[in-house]
Amino acid sequence: MxxxxxxxxxxxxxxxxxxxxxxxxxxxxxxxxxxxxxxxxxxxxxxxxxxxxxxxxxxxxxxxxxxxxxxTSERQRSLRLTEERVRQAYNVLGSGDRQRIQEYWAGDMAWLVPGNNQISGWKRGLDEFLAFMDKVAYLTDNSFQMSWERVLITGEYSADIRHNTGHRAGNENKRLDIDVVHVLRWQEGRVVEGRGAIFGDGTAQFDEFWS
Structure with a gap:
């Protein structure tokens, strides 16, 4: 013991x-x-x-x-990488509050969307990343959802495991239902890089969904 x-x-x-x-x-x-x-x-x-x-x-x-x-100063404590901070970072994306978003996401951040479709590839900078998020909402008629499964943290990296669902705008029969993981790299309490990965045969479904 x-x-x-x-x-x-x-x-x-x-x-x-x-x-x-x-x-x-x-x-x-x-x-x-x-x-x-x-x-x-x-x-x-x-x-x-x-x-x-x-x-x-x-x-x-x-x-x-x-x-x-x-x-440790209160600011340093607040910037420590914890599961709560990871969750807060995603939550503020839907707030529309640019100042609040920049507390969690660096202006020169980069985000890689997997697959080979119209939303795949690198998103360079916060503006391009937020435009990508808006495009996802538009193409899914705001039906796109990412449910939490688990958050893992090691060093300056976090990994959030998710289950993604949604349907294409104007076609509720065209649906997405996949498991994904996002690996984020953090510096001074903000995301500087994110990469998505899809489990199993979800990549083919992901590409088909956005075609």
Missing amino acids: PLIRVTILEGFASLQQKGEIVQQLSDGLASVLGEIVRPYTYALVDEVQSGAWGVQGGTLMTEEMMRSGIA
Whole structure:
């Protein structure tokens, strides 16, 4: 029964951050010892009172650590790549709020659409990417949907696994029903590159749907 224990100053980490610490410590141990240990791994985040912890004869205070910059700034925390940020990035695309969109998508981003059809290929820059999104909505009479299956994160990359459905505008019998994955590369909290991939024989269906 592996036990991972971390001690921090009280009030130094939010409840969400403590959960992330537990998750990442568990993931790290499983990456070394194998997935067999995950069901038996216990991770614990302890807190000690501000002033009750000392280094080289001096006490550590939560407030002093915050002021001195030892703590990660709120902005840096907000830009960390998490599943929540990945989901937010997609959600803002439908908002029409350009300023909000640019918080998640870089102006010089690039996006690769797989296949060999009228919407395939690289979309260079945020304007071209948003125009592509508008075209998808137009060609499907706003029926195109991407349901969430799972989000994976490693380093500066995220991968969201989706199930895509929809029908062509003016022809509800021409339908799309495929599984896809989008691999995104992030820098400073924004997507700088995205690539789509389609599972199985979905590529043929994808090309046929947009023909």
